[in-house]
Amino acid sequence: MTDDRWLIVLAWQLDRLRWVPDEVLDEVVRRDGTCMHAGVEGEPDWNEEHLTDRALAARLCAGCPVQDECLELELRTAGEHTVGVWGALVEDDRRALHWYWRQRGERAEGGSR
Ligand code: SF4
Numbered sequence: 001m002t003d004d005r006w007l008i009v010l011a012w013q014l015d016r017l018r019w020v021p022d023e024v025l026d027e028v029v030r031r032d033g034t035c036m037h038a039g040v041e042g043e044p045d046w047n048e049e050h051l052t053d054r055a056l057a058a059r060l061c062a063g064c065p066v067q068d069e070c071l072e073l074e075l076r077t078a079g080e081h082t083v084g085v086w087g088a089l090v091e092d093d094r095r096a097l098h099w100y101w102r103q104r105g106e107r108a109e110g111g112s113r
Contacts, residue, residue: 011100025076071086
């Protein structure tokens, strides 16, 4: 049995964003997301390092100031069909998180995606 406590804590952490409109989250992530400003000269080519998805997520998203906003937006828009690296998590972790995220507040009352 896996220990999902960290997912429960993360779902709880995202509650603070539950009333933030999608458009606002999208604007914040596009403006402040670290990966949105990639391609800076001198940046390593991570594709050549054959990183695992988890290692890529850790590196790509390290220090990003909008990890929670990115994660909340991805859970809302892609839900359990999420793919790739978003919000500092790989897709398997986000899919597992999605179940817990949906159990919270109004999402559990049928108002969620
Ligand atoms: S959390 Fe990661 S994927 Fe999301 S905006 Fe930040 S760097 Fe990009």
